[in-house]
Amino acid sequence: MTERLTHRLMLASAAPIAAVVIAVVLSSIVLLISGSNPLAAYADMVQHASKLETQVDILNRATPLYLSGVAAAIGFRMNLFNIGVEGQYLLAFIVAAHLGAQVELPSVLHIAFILVVAMAVGGMFSGAAGVLKVTRGVNEVISTIMLNAVVISGLAAWWIVEWQAGGEISATGGRVGTEPIAESGLLPDINSWLEVFTREVGLGKKLTGMLVVALVVGVVYHVILNRTVFGFDLRSSGANPTASHVGGVSPKRMVVIAMTLSGMVAGLVGMTELMDTGYYPSNPISLLGFTGIAVALLGRNHPAGVAVAALIFGFLDVSSGILQISGAASREIVEIMKGVIILTAVIAYEVVRRIREREEAAAAAAAMAASPGADA
Amino acid sequence: MAPAIELTGITKRFPGVVANDDIHLEVAEGEIHAICGENGAGKSTLMKILYGMQPPDSGTIRIQGDEVELHSPAQAIELGIGMVHQHFMLADQLTVLENVILGAEPMRSLGRIDFQAGREHLDEVGRAYGLDINADDLVETLEVGERQRVEIIKVLYRGAKILILDEPTAVLVPQEVDELFRNIRELKASGATILFIDHKLDEVLEIADTITVLRQGRTVGTVKPGEVTAHDLAEMMIGSELPVPDAGASTVTEEVALELSGLRVAGEGDRAVVDDVTLSVHRGEIVGIAGVEGNGQAELVNAIIGIQDPDQGVITLLGRDITHVSVRHRREMGLGYVPQDRHRDGLLLGFTLWENAALGHQTEKPYSRGPWLSRLGMRGRANRIKEDFDVRTPNIEVSAHALSGGNQQKLIVGREMVADPAVLIANHPTRGIDVGAQAAVWDDIRDARSRGLATLLVSADLDELIGLSDTIVVMLRGRLVARLDPNDVTPRDLGAYMTGAALEAGAP
Ligand SMILES: Nc1ncnc2c1ncn2[C@@H]1O[C@H](COP(=O)(O)OP(=O)(O)OP(=O)(O)O)[C@@H](O)[C@H]1O
Ligand SMILES: [Mg+2]
Numbered sequence: 095m096t097e098r099l100t101h102r103l104m105l106a107s108a109a110p111i112a113a114v115v116i117a118v119v120l121s122s123i124v125l126l127i128s129g130s131n132p133l134a135a136y137a138d139m140v141q142h143a144s145k146l147e148t149q150v151d152i153l154n155r156a157t158p159l160y161l162s163g164v165a166a167a168i169g170f171r172m173n174l175f176n177i178g179v180e181g182q183y184l185l186a187f188i189v190a191a192h193l194g195a196q197v198e199l200p201s202v203l204h205i206a207f208i209l210v211v212a213m214a215v216g217g218m219f220s221g222a223a224g225v226l227k228v229t230r231g232v233n234e235v236i237s238t239i240m241l242n243a244v245v246i247s248g249l250a251a252w253w254i255v256e257w258q259a260g261g262e263i264s265a266t267g268g269r270v271g272t273e274p275i276a277e278s279g280l281l282p283d284i285n286s287w288l289e290v291f292t293r294e295v296g297l298g299k300k301l302t303g304m305l306v307v308a309l310v311v312g313v314v315y316h317v318i319l320n321r322t323v324f325g326f327d328l329r330s331s332g333a334n335p336t337a338s339h340v341g342g343v344s345p346k347r348m349v350v351i352a353m354t355l356s357g358m359v360a361g362l363v364g365m366t367e368l369m370d371t372g373y374y375p376s377n378p379i380s381l382l383g384f385t386g387i388a389v390a391l392l393g394r395n396h397p398a399g400v401a402v403a404a405l406i407f408g409f410l411d412v413s414s415g416i417l418q419i420s421g422a423a424s425r426e427i428v429e430i431m432k433g434v435i436i437l438t439a440v441i442a443y444e445v446v447r448r449i450r451e452r453e454e455a456a457a458a459a460a461a462m463a464a465s466p467g468a469d470a
Numbered sequence: 471m472a473p474a475i476e477l478t479g480i481t482k483r484f485p486g487v488v489a490n491d492d493i494h495l496e497v498a499e500g501e502i503h504a505i506c507g508e509n510g511a512g513k514s515t516l517m518k519i520l521y522g523m524q525p526p527d528s529g530t531i532r533i534q535g536d537e538v539e540l541h542s543p544a545q546a547i548e549l550g551i552g553m554v555h556q557h558f559m560l561a562d563q564l565t566v567l568e569n570v571i572l573g574a575e576p577m578r579s580l581g582r583i584d585f586q587a588g589r590e591h592l593d594e595v596g597r598a599y600g601l602d603i604n605a606d607d608l609v610e611t612l613e614v615g616e617r618q619r620v621e622i623i624k625v626l627y628r629g630a631k632i633l634i635l636d637e638p639t640a641v642l643v644p645q646e647v648d649e650l651f652r653n654i655r656e657l658k659a660s661g662a663t664i665l666f667i668d669h670k671l672d673e674v675l676e677i678a679d680t681i682t683v684l685r686q687g688r689t690v691g692t693v694k695p696g697e698v699t700a701h702d703l704a705e706m707m708i709g710s711e712l713p714v715p716d717a718g719a720s721t722v723t724e725e726v727a728l729e730l731s732g733l734r735v736a737g738e739g740d741r742a743v744v745d746d747v748t749l750s751v752h753r754g755e756i757v758g759i760a761g762v763e764g765n766g767q768a769e770l771v772n773a774i775i776g777i778q779d780p781d782q783g784v785i786t787l788l789g790r791d792i793t794h795v796s797v798r799h800r801r802e803m804g805l806g807y808v809p810q811d812r813h814r815d816g817l818l819l820g821f822t823l824w825e826n827a828a829l830g831h832q833t834e835k836p837y838s839r840g841p842w843l844s845r846l847g848m849r850g851r852a853n854r855i856k857e858d859f860d861v862r863t864p865n866i867e868v869s870a871h872a873l874s875g876g877n878q879q880k881l882i883v884g885r886e887m888v889a890d891p892a893v894l895i896a897n898h899p900t901r902g903i904d905v906g907a908q909a910a911v912w913d914d915i916r917d918a919r920s921r922g923l924a925t926l927l928v929s930a931d932l933d934e935l936i937g938l939s940d941t942i943v944v945m946l947r948g949r950l951v952a953r954l955d956p957n958d959v960t961p962r963d964l965g966a967y968m969t970g971a972a973l974e975a976g977a978p
Contacts, residue, residue: 323838330829333818339777340807340815341830342798 109446110392110402113439121431125423135423142416143409146292150285150299156401156408157308158366158379162386163404164315165360167395169234171319172332172352174224178238179360180383181245182219186212187364188250188272191374192257195273204279208368209307212361219245220357221350228346234353242383254376271375281307281369304366311359316397328352360386388432392439407432472535474499474632474663475520480529482515484872486864489515490526491687497632497680499534502654502664504674507684508708508904509876510862513667514556516684517634520665521553522546533632552630554621556637556667556875556902557813560609567592567605570624595626600656613764615646622653633657635666637875639673640902643762643930644965651677669876669904671700683707708906721754722940726786727924728774728893733783735769735948743769744780745948751893756915756925758939758956760932762968766948767928768810771897774926775807776800788892801830806891808883808899810928812875816882823866823873824852826881831889851888859884859914860907875902880911887914894918894925900934912938932961946970 122132142148162179169176190212199207223237257272283300295301319325328348331338335345363382368374389407393400410432414425475497482490489512497503505513518524520531522540531538533549540546543553560569567589576587592605603619612620618638625633635654639647654664654677668674674681675695683690683706690706728751737743744766751757761767772778774785776797785793792800801807807830809815817826828837828848836847852866859880863873870878879902886894896915900908915925915938929935935942936956944952944967952967 321843322841323832323843324841326825326828326832326843330818330821330825330832333820334814337809337815337817337829339797340775340809342796342801342833344796344798 109442110399110439112442112445113392113435114406116438116442117431117434120434121427124430125427128424130423130427132423135417135427138416138420138422139409139413142413146295147297147299148412148416150288150295150301151412152405152408153305154300154302154366154408155411156404157302157305158363158382159385159389159407160308160401160404161304161311161359161366162363162382163389163393163400164311164397165356165363165383166387166390167393167400168315168352168356168359170390170395172328172348173335174349174352174356175235176220176223176238176353176356176360177235177387178220178223178241178383179356179363179386180381181238181242182216182357182360183363183383184250184378184380185219185245186216186361187368187378188253188257188374189215190361190365191272191275191368191372192253194275194279194368195373198276199278201278204276205281205369208275208279209362209365212365212368213358214361216361217354217358220360221354224350224353227353228349234349254374257374271373273373275368275372280372281365283370300370302366302370304362304369307362307365311362312397312401315359319397388436391436394443406435471499472532473497474501474534475665476532476535477516477520478530478532480516480519480526480531482512482519482524482526484515485868487862488687490519490529493529493684493687493689495682495689496692497663497665500658500661500663501679502658502666502677504678504681505665505667505684506669506671506674506681506703506707507690509880509902509907510874511684511707511904512687513684514636514874517553517636517665517667520546521551521634523553547628547630550629550631551634552625552628552632553634554618554625554636554638556640558617558621560617560620562608562610564609565605566603566607566609566612566620569609569620570605570627574628592623592627595623599623599626599653599660601626601653614641615643615649615763618642618650619653626657631661632663633665635664637667637669637902639668639670641930643968644932644961645762645969647673669902669908671703671905674703675700704905707904720940721920721922723753723755723922725753726750727753727755727788728926729784729786730770730774731784731786733770733773733780733785735766735773735778735780737769743948744773747783747948747950749943749950751924751926753892753922753924754919755940756919756927756938758927758929758935758942759945760929760935760942760964760968761945763930765945767897767945769948770945771810771895771926771928774895775805798833802833804890804892806886806889806894808886808894808896810897810901812878812882812901817870817878819871820869822869823856823861823863823881824848826870827852827855827866827885829885831885834889855881855884855888858888860910876904876907879903880907883911883914887918890918891923894923895928896925897928898930899927900929900931908934932964936961936964944968 125132125135143152162183165179166176190208193211194208197204197207219241223234223241226232226237227234254272281303284303284306285295285301288301289295319329327338327343330341331343331345331348339345360383364378367379385407389403390400393403410428414428417423417427418425473496475495477493477495480490480493481488493516507513515524519526522543522545525541531540538549561572567585570592571588576584578584589605596603601619601623603616603623609617609620618641638650642650657664678695680692681695681703682692683703685707730747730749733744733747734742735744747770749757759767769778773780776795780793784791787800787803787805813819818829825848831837832843836844836851838844849866855861856863856866861873861877861880861884863877873881883899900911903911919925927935927939936959939956942954942956942959943950944954946968954967
């Protein structure tokens, strides 16, 4: 029994592992062509990643990627392509930063207030795309792309000037970001939790408390999807909207709800930075939304799969820094690896699916050969 | 002359079942060969093997005497074999022409599709085989019989000489069946060999030159229609008598369970597709709706289920006005539904059987408790449906994909019946179910009727309508045009009402 279980686990992880291996091989070829030594580059990456401080960096990077991946995954489950995670988290980021700086509250309430604002803003903005889809028939890909533009070059650019710390500063005076949030609104780091298992974290690195929030989001996502009636409604509506409709699930309602939930999780993506620095800077961390789509794809929309994918991407992102410093290779190799991983993952998943099907059939045939007459 | 098809020792296993077990089949050139057998006997599987969709585990295939190994439908098409599936595979949003040439597009330079050449070839095929269809119609707008014709033309367009039709008559009303049989005879006259699957034995006896019966994956025998009766065939298939639907004593009560009054549903351009329909179904009553497909039955059913809003009239369920109540609420009030198109409206094909067993009832016990799903309850119910409704499957963990067409249907009927509905909307409930299982479903509906179930039965099977209903109403162009007593109406009369002939002739 345990033997079969390990076999199944192996099959399940075969695809992503194959994807990573193929990505390594292809990247090596690219490195060789560009005149670098792949072994040296990988050695640098692995050695770097074995340090506790780097691992903290990886987790800090993986946390927002995970949230972004889950946001995209919720949409995918309902057959919706929420490209707008990018805009949703930036908008939530700036609004939460601004409002969070306006209030004075006890610490727990203050933090909760900021997170709720971020989720509400992300949810409403994404839900709007859902409403547009069901009332006006606007495809969510188009509407979220446009809403991204509205946020990135519109609202955020305007509000960063409007909500500038120290009042409006002339354009030439430079932008310094929004008013900082009081200490009570910042989520403390959880280095002490990590240090229970390891040594003291050095170099002033801080493990983000948002990691806990991300884990909670992952568990809640899993439980809702698989253990509740609502989750069943969502999965069935995504798989076959007409049959699900006949079964009592309004597809329109489901589209709006799924978009809203996706946006709510997206709203949390920027909180890793806000909870640490306390303000929306003139150049906030960007592109997390788009990367989240890739993370969801690699993780097959599965809560644990997405986590692994976020860690892989976090590792690659953090490694690009060391490659540049050590000079072993160009940092762009990391981007190539990411792309290759996604492509090979998609193919590998299909191959594994077929292998599994064939194996099941063969096993059944063997079982039947052993007991003739059990064919009724 | 070598037979057109010769299959020897074909075996195919799926997890937990032997779908085909050492099957031998010989089909002579230019004959109409019928394959019969109960649900899950392995008919579709055998045809898919012949069409190169699934490889056999063992056995050989000979086409016109040459041994071949088929790895894909493309290869089968090369050899002149074409197949029309049990569940249609057309793209709704494309036109007839686009659907027909899809995958076999005639090309002009620079990778452009040569629609003109495609159209000409299509017309040619249509003329040669006497198949009439408008190339520019959107498939979405076609009726079932026409869709089927498109599927057949699609196959002929690719030059098929051997045609496989999987349950072609299951979706047709009698008039359309006549039309199809005319087409099949013409195809035969122009040299084609036809293999088809059918559960209706009188149809088989009418058209086939040779009949092969399968049972549990094995060949039971090959017979000529002149030598056997429908009874003999049924016995070969299931080892028991051919059942006849029979309503039994009336159990109709005074209590109205479902009432429609002045119901109107607007179609395209404000034309009423359901026009002023008033009808009541009592507890313990089965009301049958007869009609040629496309006369508003689908829209009427949709309005009752709640997925299409009527623009006039009132629907009352158990004394409550539900005209604008949500689908879920209606289902929870005790409205059961067996949809006409099981793949589109009835199943989540990629989900397990136990998840499918809950679809439409997921808010009710034992499938859930409050907001939480109960996997135990879902599995328990699924196992009960499997046992009570004889759904042939190794276990309930397989996905709905893995069931044969008839077993999928049994799962849906079972799901609705175990929920113990107050009102059942049964839209072609026994479509694709073999004769034995059909009798079981009829018995189930009758049992429930005696316990007070009100049933609205929509069916293309006139024997089923007449045998099961307490009252039959005829629907024509959106209106209820006649109300008949099943005890003194024959299928022939009913057919005349359905096409409007009886009304024009001045009958009541
Ligand atoms: N893809 C599949 N995976 C697993 N089992 C399958 C698959 N396809 C068919 N089967 C099983 O093989 C058996 C034969 O199925 P098949 O579809 O050939 O039956 P059929 O004779 O066409 O029945 P029906 O009259 O209900 O259409 C069934 O028990 C079915 O469950
Ligand atoms: Mg079949």
